[in-house]
Amino acid sequence: MSRAQIHQTTPIRSAVAIFLTFVVNGAMWGTWVSRIPAIQMKFSLSEAALGMLLLGLSAGVLIGLSLASSWIAGFGSRAVTIVSFGVMSLTLPCLPLAPTASLLAPMLFLFGGAISIMDVAMNEQAVFIERLAKRPFMSRFHGAFSIGGLLGSLLGSALASAHVSPVFHFVVATTLCFIGMSTAVCHLLRETEIREKSGPVFRIPHRALWCIGAVAFISSVTEGTMADWSAVYLADVLKTSEGTAALAFASYSIAMAVARLSGDRLKAYLSLVSIVRAGGLIAAGGLVLIVMSHNAMLSLVGFAVVGLGLANIIPIAFTAAGNHPGISSSTGIAAVASIGYAGFLASPPVIGLLAEVTSLRIAFASILILLITLPWIAQSVSANESAE
Secondary structure, rough: OHHHHHHOOOOOHHHHHHHHHHHHHHHHHHHOOOOOHHHHHHHOOHHHHHHHHHHHHHHHHHHHHHHHHHHHHHHOHHHHHHHHHHHHHHHHHHHHHOOOHHHHHHHHHHHHHHHHHHHHHHHHHHHHHHHHOOOOOHHHHHHHHHHHHHHHHHHHHHOOOOOOOOHHHHHHHHHOOOOOOHHHHHHOOOOOHHOOOOOOOOOOOOOHHHHHHHHHHHHHHHHHHHHHHHHHHHHHHOOOOOHHHHHHHHHHHHHHHHHOOOOOHHHOOOHHHHHHHHHHHHHHHHHHHHHHHOOOHHHHHHEEEEEEEEOHHHEEEEEEHHOOOOHHHHHHHHHHHHOHHHHHHHHHHHHHHHHHOOOOHHHHHOOOOHHHHHHHHHHHHHHHHHHH
């Protein structure tokens, strides 16, 4: 099949399939995040101990990112997406079955690795569909991830409020995600028919990629904190119920989903640099509201504002990396994702240790130092603005 034939026959169905793939990935992530307080309670973990446990997931994310590019180059992003989803499906229901925290850590490592590999693979699918359709989709695809995170966390909140065990919850969520993914796999791009030469499997990222990666890093530190600690923050700092605590990530996700679904239209009116700069300042404002508030509802608003601010930063960084001249899409995305998602490695133990030494409120406030630097390095995404 020629490139022209692919362009005529696959973009609409493939775009829908990729959209659904992002939803599924986000839903599985949101499922895990929504029950972190239950896991903390099960093992009687302090903030520092929980942070070290979550470090296992973050380490899996980074190892997965280091492997993703070569595996995609060898097998194609469609196959890698399918296999990594399969590993996630086998791992997620096992997480709440771990009898001890020390046994949960390697399971989280495997789960995190599968999530990150699927993340790079589905983002390469997104880059290819943008090229085929000759229009931006990346923000909407990342909006789909946020929709999935919202659905996963809302289900988690509802089941936690009903005192349903995490085991049953995770089995139900995995089954629903499997059904959704099974409808998408047939229409994912078989991009080996239109692949460019991928170049070296590993290379030291171009200097410009490091700058783009720094943008992704700051966003990922904040996103990782919202994912791993938002529910814990409401439960421990504001003493809410587990069901209410799960709404923290839900409010963050719904705001992010709305902003991402409109993000591609926003690019027609604002430059990428302006979007990143404004996003950093908005996220900082939301974080201030969270740490200054002693009311659960106001904190939920704060989490939503953070989601609005961060929404389009990672999609812009990934698009810039995936279209960087002279570097294959998978290599560029994996390089920036590796730099960016180092934030996921750093944030769990750092936030946990800071919370142990000071308080979780002060640990959250420390992220402001990063967010206020984001407008100063936002210019790095402009080199690829013409590709948009």
